[in-house]
Amino acid sequence: MAKYQEQQLRIYNSLSGKKEKFIPINEGHVGMYVCGPTVYSNVHLGNCRTFMSFDMIFRYLKHLDYKVRYVRNITDAGHLEDDADEGEDKIAKKARLEQIEPMEVVQRYTVDFHNILQKFNFLPPSIEPTATGHIIEQIEIIKEILENGYAYEINGSVYFDVVKFNETHEYGKLSGRKLEDMISNTRELTAQDEKRNPQDFALWKKAEPQHIMRWPSPWGDGFPGWHLECTAMSTKYLGETFDIHGGGMDLKFPHHECEIAQSEASHGNSPVKYWMHANMLTMNGKKMAKSTGNNILPDEIFSGENDILSKPFAPSVVRFFMMQAHYTSILDLSNEALLASEKGYHRLMDAIVLIDGLTSSKTSSIDLPAWKQKCYDAMNDDFNTPVLIAVLFEGVKFINQIKEDKAQVSETDLKILSDTMNQFVFDVLGLESTTQLNASSDKLGGVVALLIQLRNEARANKDFATSDKIRDELADMGIQLMDGKEGTTFSIT
RNA sequence: GGCAUCGUGGCCGAGUGGCUAGGCACAGCUCUGCAAAAGCUUGUACAGCGGUUCGAAUCCGCUCGAUGCCUCCA
Numbered sequence: 001m002a003k004y005q006e007q008q009l010r011i012y013n014s015l016s017g018k019k020e021k022f023i024p025i026n027e028g029h030v031g032m033y034v035c036g037p038t039v040y041s042n043v044h045l046g047n048c049r050t051f052m053s054f055d056m057i058f059r060y061l062k063h064l065d066y067k068v069r070y071v072r073n074i075t076d077a078g079h080l081e082d083d084a085d086e087g088e089d090k091i092a093k094k095a096r097l098e099q100i101e102p103m104e105v106v107q108r109y110t111v112d113f114h115n116i117l118q119k120f121n122f123l124p125p126s127i128e129p130t131a132t133g134h135i136i137e138q139i140e141i142i143k144e145i146l147e148n149g150y151a152y153e154i155n156g157s158v159y160f161d162v163v164k165f166n167e168t169h170e171y172g173k174l175s176g177r178k179l180e181d182m183i184s185n186t187r188e189l190t191a192q193d194e195k196r197n198p199q200d201f202a203l204w205k206k207a208e209p210q211h212i213m214r215w216p217s218p219w220g221d222g223f224p225g226w227h228l229e230c231t232a233m234s235t236k237y238l239g240e241t242f243d244i245h246g247g248g249m250d251l252k253f254p255h256h257e258c259e260i261a262q263s264e265a266s267h268g269n270s271p272v273k274y275w276m277h278a279n280m281l282t283m284n285g286k287k288m289a290k291s292t293g294n295n296i297l298p299d300e301i302f303s304g305e306n307d308i309l310s311k312p313f314a315p316s317v318v319r320f321f322m323m324q325a326h327y328t329s330i331l332d333l334s335n336e337a338l339l340a341s342e343k344g345y346h347r348l349m350d351a352i353v354l355i356d357g358l359t360s361s362k363t364s365s366i367d368l369p370a371w372k373q374k375c376y377d378a379m380n381d382d383f384n385t386p387v388l389i390a391v392l393f394e395g396v397k398f399i400n401q402i403k404e405d406k407a408q409v410s411e412t413d414l415k416i417l418s419d420t421m422n423q424f425v426f427d428v429l430g431l432e433s434t435t436q437l438n439a440s441s442d443k444l445g446g447v448v449a450l451l452i453q454l455r456n457e458a459r460a461n462k463d464f465a466t467s468d469k470i471r472d473e474l475a476d477m478g479i480q481l482m483d484g485k486e487g488t489t490f491s492i493t
Numbered sequence: 494g495g496c497a498u499c500g501u502g503g504c505c506g507a508g509u510g511g512c513u514a515g516g517c518a519c520a521g522c523u524c525u526g527c528a529a530a531a532g533c534u535u536g537u538a539c540a541g542c543g544g545u546u547c548g549a550a551u552c553c554g555c556u557c558g559a560u561g562c563c564u565c566c567a
Binding site: 172175176177178181182248249250251252253254279280282285286287321324325326328329330331332334336337338339340341342343344345347348350378384386387389390391392393394397400401403404406459462464467468471472475480481482483484485489491 | 495496497498499504505506507508514515516517518524525526527528529530531532533559560561562563564
């Protein structure tokens with residue numbers, strides 16, 4: 001029996017504003033599309049949080065035995081500097097500034113993106129398509145929208161006619177905006193603007209002669225609008241209507257609103273059953289922005305080379321920190337918060353290392369099956385990772401109590417404890433252990449075991465100067481000794 | 494200015510009509526040669542002001558503040 005048949009997942013749907021039962025279109029299968037990065041600079045930490053949220057969601061869906069097709073695109077063309085559709089393409093601008101080919105920009109920052117995600121232990125998506133690889137599909141959609149009368153061509157560019165669309169459809173239903181309000185809040189069109197209305201958006205932009213990113217089309221050489229690629233690629237790989245579409249909260253309007261409009265205007269179907277939006281990451285209470293200097297790159301956190309944090313933090317610690325907040329909440333990054341998470345993370349990992357050494361009893365003094373279900377209940381409630389982590393810390397307490405003989409578990413229950421801890425910590429949350437050394441399998445572990453032995457001999461001889469020297473100097477190196485009833489163990493901090 | 498989300502104990506962060514979230518920090522106890530680790534115990538918090546209710550941190554209204562998007566300005 002597949003796990004999804006036993007667990008009822010509920011998802012907060014941005015479109016309805018409510019938590020809804022998750023029922024996929026095709027039983028046992030999930031199609032999920034997430035708007036990926038525009039690769040014109042190093043991926044920033046806020047982007048990582050969004051993608052990490054959907055990585056966790058991907059992992060849990062897989063854990064529930066769904067067959068998931070997860071599509072996350074790379075935007076390598078068409079994302080303009082401002083949404084007035086008058087700015088320069090972000091990648092073309094970067095290429096011009098650095099005097100390199102646009103595809104060099106794309107390559108450089110795609111590699112960076114993948115490197116960072118790998119450090120954060122992301123699962124690769126099923127398909128990672130690029131905008132430039134789907135120009136033909138985008139042109140086909142534009143043709144359909146033109147045929148259906150929801151777009152117009154002018155001077156080699158094609159614009160989506162939002163006003164016309166809104167006469168028969170509801171533009172703004174995702175973001176809660178009303179077209180009338182938007183129009184009344186907008187100034188007069190400037191004389192040179194080609195658009196009929198300021199709300200219209202570009203499907204295809206004519207390439208000026210100096211433009212290096214250009215493709216032929218029925219309307220002349222040009223390049224596609226930013227919103228179109230996601231419609232083209234999600235339709236191609238997931239169908240006209242699919243289960244989950246995700247992205248950052250900041251993409252809700254206009255990007256996702258435009259995607260809905262494009263789908264409905266081309267093939268007539270609403271594209272997505274469950275819209276999911278991950279919330280923003282702030283730092284020290286303020287939004288992260290390069291312009292204000294309130295910004296940090298993932299590698300700067302890992303290396304400690306920054307002016308904001310007191311020490312380096314491992315990718316898994318940052319991941320744990322992010323998982324301690326719900327994906328729909330704003331999360332504030334600070335030195336204190338990271339330090340606190342790091343300690344909690346080590347407590348969790350240290351407990352997991354102990355599981356294999358635990359001994360079972362005839363009966364259990366704690367209810368492990370009920371505890372296991374609490375883990376699922378947390379995740380079934382719109383992927384509530386902070387509550388899951390709280391339940392996992394109950395597991396940590398159980399592990400330590402069993403080790404100290406203050407609780408007993410049967411062999412069956414011990415397996416539940418072990419399997420559940422491992423599955424949720426590593427498979428679902430995607431954390432990695434940094435304390436995997438142990439005395440039997442590792443040279444360093446053997447060296448530490450020898451030092452522990454020497455220290456215990458010194459203690460037996462009441463030579464506490466020597467024993468404390470060993471303990472304290474190992475601690476300075478990041479190896480902490482822990483004296484327990486069963487002898488001394490250690491962990492790497 | 495508009496739309497949206499949100500304001501929880503020293504810090505981070507769940508919950509959302511009546512019942513302990515959790516982590517970090519702090520204090521006491523147990524253990525220890527002393528520590529650390531671990532276990533046990535303790536914390537009566539929900540921006541402010543009104544309203545609904547037997548009962549609100551949780552619902553409604555207003556005010557203040559934060560964040561994102563849009564707009565405006567530069």
